[in-house]
Amino acid sequence: SQTIHQWPATLVQPVGSPLSLECTVEGTSNPNLYWYRQAAGRGLQLLFYSVGIGQISSEVPQNLSASRPQDRQFILSSKKLLLSDSGFYLCAWSTGTREKLFFGSGTQLSVL
Amino acid sequence: GESVGLHLPTLSVQEGDNSIINCAYSNSASDYFIWYKQESGKGPQFIIDIRSNMDKRQGQRVTVLLNKTVKHLSLQIAATQPGDSAVYFCAENSGGSNYKLTFGKGTLLTVNP
Numbered sequence: 001s002q003t004i005h006q007w008p009a010t011l012v013q014p015v016g017s018p019l020s021l022e023c024t025v026e027g028t029s030n031p032n033l034y035w036y037r038q039a040a041g042r043g044l045q046l047l048f049y050s051v052g053i054g055q056i057s058s059e060v061p062q063n064l065s066a067s068r069p070q071d072r073q074f075i076l077s078s079k080k081l082l083l084s085d086s087g088f089y090l091c092a093w094s095t096g097t098r099e100k101l102f103f104g105s106g107t108q109l110s111v112l
Numbered sequence: 113g114e115s116v117g118l119h120l121p122t123l124s125v126q127e128g129d130n131s132i133i134n135c136a137y138s139n140s141a142s143d144y145f146i147w148y149k150q151e152s153g154k155g156p157q158f159i160i161d162i163r164s165n166m167d168k169r170q171g172q173r174v175t176v177l178l179n180k181t182v183k184h185l186s187l188q189i190a191a192t193q194p195g196d197s198a199v200y201f202c203a204e205n206s207g208g209s210n211y212k213l214t215f216g217k218g219t220l221l222t223v224n225p
Contacts, residue, residue, distance in 0.1 A: 006155075043201065043215040044156070059212065090155050098144045098205050101213060103155035 002027035006091045006104030013111055019064075019078040021107050023091030026072065031093040033074040034101060035066055038088040050074060086111045124222045131189040133219045135202035138183060142204040146213065147176060147187045150199045159187070159200075189221075197223045 006023045013019060025031050032051050036044040046059045048066035056066050063082050067075045074091055088108050092101040125131050137145075143164035148156035162169045162176045162185075169176050175188040185202050199218040206214075 043217045044203075046212055049212070092155075100146050100158050100161050101156075102158065103148075106153070106155045108153070 002093075002102065004091060004093055004102055004104045006107060008107060009105065010108045011110070013081050013109065015083055015111055016080045019076070019081050019085070019109070021076040021089055021091075021109075023074045023076075023104055024072055025093045028072070028093070028095070030071060032096060032099075033068060033072075034092040034094070035064075035074065035076050036090040036092060036103075038090060038106075040088075044090065048076070081111045083111050085109065121217070122220045122222070124224060125192050127192060127194060127223055127225050129192055131187075131192045131196070131221060131223075133187045133189075133200050133202075133221065135185040135187075135216055136183060137185065137202075137204050139204065139206050139214075140183065141206045142183075144205040145176070145178060145185050146203045147174075147185075148201045148203065148215075149196075150201060150218070152198075156201060192221075192223050194223045194225055197221055 003026045034049045035047040037047055038044050047064060048056055048058055050056050050068045053068055053071055063085060064076060064078050086109055088106050090106045091104040094101045146161040147159040149159050150156040160169060160171045160174050160176050162178050164180060167178050173190045177186045187200060189196055199220050201215050201218045203213040203215045
């Protein structure tokens with residue numbers, strides 16, 4: 001069966017520090033991979049998606065970047081965090097377009 | 113712009129009752145819809161999905177109804193249990209090569225014992 005791993009579960013970082021969140025998927029090949037952000041009490045906002053190694057599409061301009069160095073690995077990064085980067089970050093995967101997403105357990109990021 | 117929204121932000125029901133969570137969508141090109149359940153501090157969990165060539169789909173204790181005429185989606189939960197307490201999101205995809213799911217803001221379901 002397929003599983004998705006996302007870590008860390010919680011992270012507290014000072015403003016201006018770098019960020020690296022990692023997500024890996026097991027049990028499937030060539031998944032579509034996604035990074036979402038969820039503000040408290042709000043819906044999910046798509047940040048990035050990837051349909052293959054090295055292929056990254058950005059949905060919104062922001063202080064973040066994403067990379068996919070391996071087929072089942074998706075990384076969310078920032079060189080300098082802003083207060084507004086705080087939120088709940090979710091990695092997800094799907095088998096293709098117009099298919100259901102399976103989400104990781106999320107990372108609660110607090111930028112202070 | 114196009115969006116998916118929810119009629120009710122909160123819903124409180126008694127244990128054993130049936131729950132109905134509603135969702136309106138505005139993109140007439142949307143052809144795939146999903147309901148997710150999210151418990152506090154966790155990632156969303158897939159519940160059930162439906163494509164636009166159907167108007168009803170049933171799962172275990174859940175039913176999704178799609179009314180394309182009025183662009184309305186609902187999730188019915190039978191015999192609601194305390195473990196059903198969570199935020200429920202609807203999401204839609206507008207089809208084609210669109211990889212993006214658009215999520216509604218969510219409805220908080222509280223089940224009272």
